[in-house]
Amino acid sequence: MRLNSVLEAFDLLLEEVRGAIGAVNKAGGAAQTAGRLEEAEQALARSKALGAVRSELEGIRERLKGLVGEDAPLPKPPALGPITKQRAYRVPILRALVQLGGSASSGTVVDLVGDLMRDTLSAADLEHLTAHPERLRWRTAARFCHSRMKKDGLLSASAPFGTWTITEAGRRWLEKQEGDQAGSPSLKTQSGA
Numbered sequence: 001m002r003l004n005s006v007l008e009a010f011d012l013l014l015e016e017v018r019g020a021i022g023a024v025n026k027a028g029g030a031a032q033t034a035g036r037l038e039e040a041e042q043a044l045a046r047s048k049a050l051g052a053v054r055s056e057l058e059g060i061r062e063r064l065k066g067l068v069g070e071d072a073p074l075p076k077p078p079a080l081g082p083i084t085k086q087r088a089y090r091v092p093i094l095r096a097l098v099q100l101g102g103s104a105s106s107g108t109v110v111d112l113v114g115d116l117m118r119d120t121l122s123a124a125d126l127e128h129l130t131a132h133p134e135r136l137r138w139r140t141a142a143r144f145c146h147s148r149m150k151k152d153g154l155l156s157a158s159a160p161f162g163t164w165t166i167t168e169a170g171r172r173w174l175e176k177q178e179g180d181q182a183g184s185p186s187l188k189t190q191s192g193a
Contacts, residue, residue, distance in 0.1 A: 010060070017053060083122065
């Protein structure tokens with residue numbers, strides 16, 4: 001496993017835990033507003049427990065950062081040919097979510113993204129990751145793209161864990177891209193992400 005991928009994995013995990021905390025807090029607030037105090041108290045307890053887990057994970061990440069370094073040199077991956085850039089997954093992810101009614105489980109979305117990108121994924125995209133032989137490169141890239149899209153406001157950061165949801169900003173962005181893409185070139189790169 002590449003050293004920096006450990007830190008990347010922790011960053012993704014921390015982001016998901018933060019999202020879970022947000023979802024629990026939202027549910028607890030709704031329960032309190034509706035007068036379901038026991039449910040609100042349970043949500044508060046879950047939120048505190050998740051906050052403690054988040055703090056522990058942040059501490060572990062800092063310890064790992066000290067061991068592997070934030071900018072540890074990465075070994076060059078074998079030349080597998082062109083790898084599709086992460087930004088190329090944005091439109092298919094948003095299209096998939098629109099086709100699925102705006103929200104769906106991450107696995108369902110990624111499966112549909114694979115169908116939508118079947119003719120554009122390269123041989124390198126279809127390879128298994130060296131560090132994680134059970135994972136296909138394109139599926140991992142789609143999940144990393146999802147993470148970036150949440151930060152950019154195209155996908156909901158408050159969707160329940162494991163659920164991807166398009167935002168109104170995401171719908172507008174998709175409409176604009178589909179208008180602009182009528183004659184645009186492919187979003188491929190030479191041999192990097």
